[in-house]
Amino acid sequence: MNKKRYTRRDFIRVSTLISGGLLAGFYLPGYSRKPKRVSNRQNRASWLDETEWTDLNVYVRIAPNNLISIITPYPEIGQGIRTSMPMLIAEELDADWNLVSTEQAETDQKKYGSQFVGGSTSMLRTFDLLRKTGASLRTMFLQAAAEKWNIDKSKCYTQNSYVIRKETGEKLSYGELATQASKISPPENPILKNRKDFEIIGKRKKNLDTQNIITGKYQYGMDIQMEDMLVAVILRPPIFGTQLKNYNATQALKTEGVVEIFTLPNAKNDFDIHRGGIVVLAKNSFAAIKARDEIKAEWTPAKSNIESTEQLFEIFHDKLKSEGEILKSEGDFENAYQSAEIKLQANYEIPFVAHATNEPQNTTVYYNGTVCQIWSPTQVPNYVRSLAAKITGLDIKNIIVNVTGIGGGFGRRLEADYAAEAIYVAMHTKKPVKVFWTREDDFSFDYFRPAGIHQLKAGIKNGKIVAWDVHHTSTSELTFNNTHKKPWAYEIFPDNYPPAFVPNLKIAYSDVESNIAVGPLRAPGHNTTSFADGSFMDEIAHSIGVDPIQLHLDLIGEPKEWPYNGDGGPILYSKRIKDVILEVKEKSDWGKKMPKNSAQGFAFHFTFGGYAAMVTEVSISEKGQLKVDKITAVADIGQIVNPAGAEEQMIGGIIDGLNLTLNAEVKIIDGKVVQQNFDTYPMLRMADVPEIKVSFINTYAPVGGVGEMGLPPVAPSLCNAIFAATGKRIRSLPVRHHKLL
Amino acid sequence: MIQSVIMEITLYVNKEKHQVDISPDEPLLWVLRDKLKLTGTKYSCGKGLCGSCTVLLDGQAIRSCITPALSVMGKEITTIEGLSKNGNHPVQKAWREIDVPQCGYCQPGQIMNAVGLLNTNHLPSNKEITLAMHGNICRCGTYPKIKQAIKLASEMGGKHE
Numbered sequence: 001m002n003k004k005r006y007t008r009r010d011f012i013r014v015s016t017l018i019s020g021g022l023l024a025g026f027y028l029p030g031y032s033r034k035p036k037r038v039s040n041r042q043n044r045a046s047w048l049d050e051t052e053w054t055d056l057n058v059y060v061r062i063a064p065n066n067l068i069s070i071i072t073p074y075p076e077i078g079q080g081i082r083t084s085m086p087m088l089i090a091e092e093l094d095a096d097w098n099l100v101s102t103e104q105a106e107t108d109q110k111k112y113g114s115q116f117v118g119g120s121t122s123m124l125r126t127f128d129l130l131r132k133t134g135a136s137l138r139t140m141f142l143q144a145a146a147e148k149w150n151i152d153k154s155k156c157y158t159q160n161s162y163v164i165r166k167e168t169g170e171k172l173s174y175g176e177l178a179t180q181a182s183k184i185s186p187p188e189n190p191i192l193k194n195r196k197d198f199e200i201i202g203k204r205k206k207n208l209d210t211q212n213i214i215t216g217k218y219q220y221g222m223d224i225q226m227e228d229m230l231v232a233v234i235l236r237p238p239i240f241g242t243q244l245k246n247y248n249a250t251q252a253l254k255t256e257g258v259v260e261i262f263t264l265p266n267a268k269n270d271f272d273i274h275r276g277g278i279v280v281l282a283k284n285s286f287a288a289i290k291a292r293d294e295i296k297a298e299w300t301p302a303k304s305n306i307e308s309t310e311q312l313f314e315i316f317h318d319k320l321k322s323e324g325e326i327l328k329s330e331g332d333f334e335n336a337y338q339s340a341e342i343k344l345q346a347n348y349e350i351p352f353v354a355h356a357t358n359e360p361q362n363t364t365v366y367y368n369g370t371v372c373q374i375w376s377p378t379q380v381p382n383y384v385r386s387l388a389a390k391i392t393g394l395d396i397k398n399i400i401v402n403v404t405g406i407g408g409g410f411g412r413r414l415e416a417d418y419a420a421e422a423i424y425v426a427m428h429t430k431k432p433v434k435v436f437w438t439r440e441d442d443f444s445f446d447y448f449r450p451a452g453i454h455q456l457k458a459g460i461k462n463g464k465i466v467a468w469d470v471h472h473t474s475t476s477e478l479t480f481n482n483t484h485k486k487p488w489a490y491e492i493f494p495d496n497y498p499p500a501f502v503p504n505l506k507i508a509y510s511d512v513e514s515n516i517a518v519g520p521l522r523a524p525g526h527n528t529t530s531f532a533d534g535s536f537m538d539e540i541a542h543s544i545g546v547d548p549i550q551l552h553l554d555l556i557g558e559p560k561e562w563p564y565n566g567d568g569g570p571i572l573y574s575k576r577i578k579d580v581i582l583e584v585k586e587k588s589d590w591g592k593k594m595p596k597n598s599a600q601g602f603a604f605h606f607t608f609g610g611y612a613a614m615v616t617e618v619s620i621s622e623k624g625q626l627k628v629d630k631i632t633a634v635a636d637i638g639q640i641v642n643p644a645g646a647e648e649q650m651i652g653g654i655i656d657g658l659n660l661t662l663n664a665e666v667k668i669i670d671g672k673v674v675q676q677n678f679d680t681y682p683m684l685r686m687a688d689v690p691e692i693k694v695s696f697i698n699t700y701a702p703v704g705g706v707g708e709m710g711l712p713p714v715a716p717s718l719c720n721a722i723f724a725a726t727g728k729r730i731r732s733l734p735v736r737h738h739k740l741l
Numbered sequence: 742m743i744q745s746v747i748m749e750i751t752l753y754v755n756k757e758k759h760q761v762d763i764s765p766d767e768p769l770l771w772v773l774r775d776k777l778k779l780t781g782t783k784y785s786c787g788k789g790l791c792g793s794c795t796v797l798l799d800g801q802a803i804r805s806c807i808t809p810a811l812s813v814m815g816k817e818i819t820t821i822e823g824l825s826k827n828g829n830h831p832v833q834k835a836w837r838e839i840d841v842p843q844c845g846y847c848q849p850g851q852i853m854n855a856v857g858l859l860n861t862n863h864l865p866s867n868k869e870i871t872l873a874m875h876g877n878i879c880r881c882g883t884y885p886k887i888k889q890a891i892k893l894a895s896e897m898g899g900k901h902e
Contacts, residue, residue: 214828
């Protein structure tokens, strides 16, 4: 994304393109037109703006000087997609990687399919498609060159963005061939490269956006600038379910720079996902923030009872006295449990936590009555587009959604509340307007990771786990989103290891309805079940005096394909579990002699198709101060597109996991969020980061995802290490609330 | 009423002189972003708690979100846009070499803070680095790479020639 001040002219130009109905699907012949925007590599040259690009299909455009711009269809939230997706195309296209830059695709489900990013699914969804796109173009270039030379295309080959004539060594660049190639029909079944011939996929590639980021030129949603643009902040109802009664803005209106103060319509339809409130429209951000503080507002009482976290935990405990909805029952749990030699039971408590994306929520909208153009840092561009069509009543072809640079996602931007309210504001202003959130808004109106309790029971006989029961209760995110069908689906995974491997098994869930907004957060469901399951395995191991890793190996047993009905399924391979465990055992030097008050802890978790095992080393000072010294992680995520990016994602996931384990907690008192900024919501800092070693195995398996897999094993491996060092078992998060000595 | 007072002040940003209208309590951050259109300096917490808004004031790293623009009149302010011509400050070079960013939102602030550190301490130890960078949050977890990049920049001579 180039830093650019959008002008009205850009707007008209884009509108013309849309209404002109240009639509080039992958199998449609190519066409030529001027680009509406340029590549992201501003360091290259300003004349890029003036270059006549040839669009070969909806993913690739090539300039006469052989530069290639590859369109990235999905939003970049820091997962490196704007590098890894171009890699897939460039590989099969035989493109010179040094000539590749990327630009963000327009939002168009017909052209690109669903463009959402979440669930570590992007590579899975595009690995074949984008490679075919590249391979198909390569064939078109071969054909174009063959026609020019008047020979058969079998007498040519491609290399580094050139077609080369075998006999003579003559060369034609893709840039020179672009116009001609764009007229050739793409082959229906292009031949893909053999994996051993890959020159880009599987090689460490640097982030294509780094140069723009480190010079301040990369443009995030917050950075959108436009002629005549206004900005707005919203004073939202402090508690979910309350509405505005009356307000006084006399004082606020006196603030220099304030343009208007008005109210958002109350939610009427199911797509009215914004929270309503009072809009402060101003010429600059500071005026808007300042004026908002001057508004005096009165709100109606909340629809249902006003909630606090304390009260919710009482409800959770009550729910655990019931049986809950039985999700899975195998063998005879009761009998096996009763006849077990050792019976264990433990509760693991999970707090609400915030996403705290570094860039607060925001969206810029220009609505003029016939067209609605949106600039949003969103993980769900197609959803924002259809939402805008519903809210404005405009035809979807008149809705343009530009995905901006995004300062972190972590699942928060799978919600579109902040886009929805900006659309309403823009319909009122009829001028470009950026609605932005302060950090305090961001904490108050987050969709938190659900809070809850996992209650686990296990029976052990002859050193084997013979019975396992889990009853999980939480403020289900699907219940909050009015999807009551399977309230448990993103809270607990009945087919996952370890429970599913125990012969006598019962899994139950109880959802708790609440007004507190909850939603997906990196590795949703897995980031809590991993803590409960991984800690409980360790408790079992210690109770029977078995090495924790050995207990896992015993439970895993012989190689077997287990059915896994859920994201990352349909099969859970026990051999892959075993292999990452054995590898981390060796890499971490498991069982090595540790200094006094320090220890290792182990955990494994299967997350959305990815297998990750982890050994965490901690030490506790004489004053009870915890230090995480080292984390060794081994993951099997199958084939890896960009090893540099995959490693970053694992390390980032681990650091995110450390923050969730050690620090993160949101409390709600009387319906209001207590934590408002980073002073009361501590974040992991550089000094808290341990040495982290990540390695990948089994990279010959089919491609998977990597954004979430590093996070889940952190909490259990860390808490297991604390137990090994101190004898203190952590059964509620975050760790900072516990005295360790 | 103080809130309706507007004053015109002179700011020196990235070696250029700017006349801007501000209100007396307006933080430098918003003047840079909204009035000078220098959006490389980021808003994140507004309370000096995260470091995303870090700029240099006479070579020292400060949090622009809690620094009134009025208080920096006549002083030399450097933002990420003015750090070097093409991203060739040694700290930026190191950032590029190590390929630090993920989402990138905190990186301008991290870089400016690192420059501030190296301006006063050319060869910081590991401990001095973590101490100096303590105020800068990276939500994606690029801390290990940030540390590596600062060490590399320090080896390359830290200061911009």
